[in-house]
Structures are given as C-alpha cells and as structure tokens.
Amino acid sequence: MSIAQRALILGSTSRYRRELLQRLRVPFDVVSPEVDETPLPDETPLALATRLAKAKAKAVAALHPNAVVIGSDQVADLNGEPLGKPGTHERAVLQLQRMRGQTVVFQTAVSVVCQASGFEQTELAQIKVRFRDLSDAEIDAYLRAEEPYDCAGSAKSEGLGIALLDAIDNDDPTALIGLPMIRTARLLRAAGIDLLGAIKP
Template identity: 75%
Template structure:
C-alpha cells in the first residue's frame, strides 16, 4: 500500500527546513487560520489550539493526506509573546525578557481525515535569557533581524548568544517543530520513517 501524501500545514521556512531533515517527501500548504488569541487564553492553550486548527484547515482540503500543524508561543509569566514583526516591538520584547525565563510552548498536531487520526502534543522549552544590555539587543537585532520569530530570538543563529540556558527534551522544539514528537506521531499515523 502506498504511503499517504504528507503535508506540512505551515508557511514557516523554519518548520519546512526542520521537516526536510527527515528525508520524507512532503508538500507545503498554507493553513489560513486566524491566530488571534481568545480572551483569557493561556500561551499553552493558544499554541495547542492553533496547531490543531492549522492541521485541520489543511486536512479538510486534503482528506487523504497526513497533515502536520504546529504553532509556537513564547510564554513570559503567562503572557503570550508572538512574532514582533518589526524592530521596535523586538526591542521591547527582548528588554522584557532579559534576565528572565521564557517558556516557548511549541505545539504539534498530526491529523488525517480519512483515517480519523488526530493527535496533538506540546513541547515546552525553558529558555533563560542573559541580562542583556540595550547595546547588545540593538547589535543583535541589527545583525539578525529575527522579526518573524516568536520572542525575537533565533536560537539556531546568533540569537544563541542572548541565552544563558535552554532546557528541553526535544532540541528542535525551540526552532518551531519538535522532530522527536513529529517522528512519533507520524509513525502512529501510519507513515514509514527510518
């Protein structure tokens, strides 16, 4: 029996690059989901809801496929921090995070409408930021411009210099797609991996 089509329901280049590591053929489809947080929604619940919503938005259009949806929300003492989008917001985020622990809530959903498979998991990554000076923040942002990253720091790049410590059981979760969990859920959905 041939493998089902695998689809990444995401426009994130970081997630696409991570999924390519698994050497599986896949397509990318934009999920087109409203990512506005619900009133009172915790960062954890927001990430879980959006990962599942993204996967199902694509699965409804491709019911025979196995679809991956993922979302990441930076959690600063219960407050969700999204992608800054511009320099001023990135400066504000990094100033608030300096010397503090931020939990990056990375949710993963794998679904297949045809088989009824629907599973979602959360990978929480605790990141301790150094007590950054304003000059360090400016130099970093001018160099890397991580305006499309939750929490304004790209740990797989120069952003690693902003950090004191990372605690995680799935090192790729901080980049945006927890590959250990992805492999587990893809196998459970019937996909063949090495």
Template identity: 70%
Template sequence: MKKGSSPGPTPARAVVLGSTSRYRRELLGRLGIAFQVAAPEVDEAALPGEGPAALASRLGLAKAQAVAERFPGAVVIGSDQVADLDGEALGKPGDHANAVAQLSRMRGRSVLFHTALSVVCRETGFQQQDVAVVRVRFRDLSDAEIESYLRREQPYDCAGSAKSEGLGIALLDAIESDDPTALVGLPLIRTCRMLRAAGVPLL
C-alpha cells in the same frame, strides 16, 4: 486481481505540512521524506482569557484540521509556537521596535516557549496532538547587545525575537527541553512519533 494472488503494498499517504514557516519546512526536510506545504489560513488571534499554552495547542490543531479539509487523504502536520512571559503570550515582533521591547522585557529572565504539534488524517480518523515546552533563560542583556543582535539577524518573524539556531544563541544562558528542535519551531522527536503512529515510514 488474479485468484490466489496477494494484494500489493499499500501506497504511502501524502504528507502535508500545514505551515508557511520556512523554519518548519527546513526542519521537516531533515527527515528525508517527501512532503508538500499548504498555508493553513487560520486566525491566530487569542481568545478572551486564553493562556499561551492553550493558544498554541488550539492553533496547532486548527492549522492541521484546516489543511486536512483540503487534503483529506493526506497526513497533515500543524504546529504553532507561543512565547510565554509570566503567563503573557508573546508572538512574532514583526518589526524592530517590537523586537527591542520584547528582548528588553525578557533579559535576565526565564521564558517558556510552547511549541504545539498536531498530526491529522481525515480519511483514517487519525488525530494526535502534544505540546513541547522549552524553558529559555536569557542573559541580562545590555541595550547595546540587543540593538547589535537585532541589526545583524533581524529575527522579526520569530516568536520572542530570538533565533537560537543562529546568533540568538549568544543571548541565552540556558535552554531546557526534551525535544531539541522544538525551540526552532517543530519538535522533531514528537513529529517522528506521530508520523509513525499515522503510518508514515521514516526509516
């Protein structure tokens, strides 16, 4: 650098989404920032006695940390969602029969969806995490409505077997949340807040 010259702008850090979820990838894409995707490869099994909120929080951080080990200079986003029916964790159904069982249990009831978010940068030591809690009240669905919905949308990769951003909205009476996209899989208000704190410009 020449004497008396000022240093140039610090280059922006890479952003990595530690998730293979197409829903999270689409949501993060709404922010208009460049990012890459990496699979976190984390065991998602609950620990003995671990509740839904604690499970989501632990996995969200574990995913971010696992990917940050491979991308130490990047700002890494990790997230996890667990549906909570009276303290019991409900994960992704995986198939039609499990989805029928989940929706049959949830009809006419309120279910909490814990969507955990962690943002980590190993190089700077930055780490923040939070959990967005969404209360979802399901209608008193008939067996025929459940069957019709599942055949049409096949939401077998969604925690709780319902896609609120699609036809699943017809299953619900109400959604209560302070972060509108949290139910889809990534709370963008919290994501923006943490990315700004990590030094990632958004606007």
C-alpha cells in the same frame, strides 16, 4: 490506499518548519493553513499554541482529506503572557527588553491529522529559556545583525541568538526552532508513516 502511501503535507508557511521537516527525507507538500492566530480572551500561551496547531492541521486536512497533515504553533510564554512574532525592529526591542534576565517558556505544539483514517493526535514541547541580563546596546546589535522579526520571542537560538541566552532546558532539540522533531516523528509513525522504510538507497 494504505496509510503508508498517503501524501504528507506541512500545514505551515514557516521556512524554519519546512527546513526541519526536510531532515526526515520524506517527500511532502506545503499548504498555507489560513487560520486566524488571534488569541482568545484570557487564553493561556499553552492553550493558544495547542489550539492553533490543531486548527492548522484540521484546516489543511479538510482540503486534503486523504493526506497526513502536520500543524504546528509556537508561543513565547512570559509569566503567563503570550508573546508572538514581533514583526518590526521596535517591537523586537521591547520584547527582548522585557525578557532580559527572565525565564521564558516557549510552548511548541504539533498536531498530526488524517481525515480519511480518523487519526488526530497532538503533542506539546515546553522549552524553558533563560535570557541573560542584556544591555540595550546588546539587544540593538543582535537585532540588526540577525533581524529575527518573524520569530516568536525575537531570537534565533540556532544562530547568533544563542549569545543572548544563559540556558535552555529542552527534551526535543529542534522544538525551540519551531517544530519538535522527536514528537513529530512519533506522531507520524502513529499515523502510519514508515519514516525509515520510506528512505530510498
């Protein structure tokens, strides 16, 4: 089996990552990585995102050794403190109250692993996001409108959440949504996946 014929698997249950990967028009399966995402003691947001992206890719690759597997993770970094998915309205309110007027770095790591070929590479996108000095009323109105409780940092920049922001500094446009597609495509090419050659007319 040549590497170009290998199955592609997204080791994530995130609908945002699935929708982004579909842009490449390459068939892929989705497998839940079953990885504990609890931060280690004193682990930085950058280290946490990188470790979890690698762990997710490796966990799925262990189950599907002939496949090329993508793992990814994103951690919102507020002055060195990791902020995860809020899960509830109340926690999302607290996150946005803490982030208003602040610059938050979204650490987004992507790892590609193929156990059979020995391929393993990881890249990191760091997106600086400056939040407006939001009022409590604006925060509550936004959260009730978009309910971004499954998003690190409690906001969807691709939706109404853009109204919360003053600026985004990012060299990989989809990284803030959860999967840096420029870096992902680069890693897949390095793993032997011919993205454009795989497209059928």
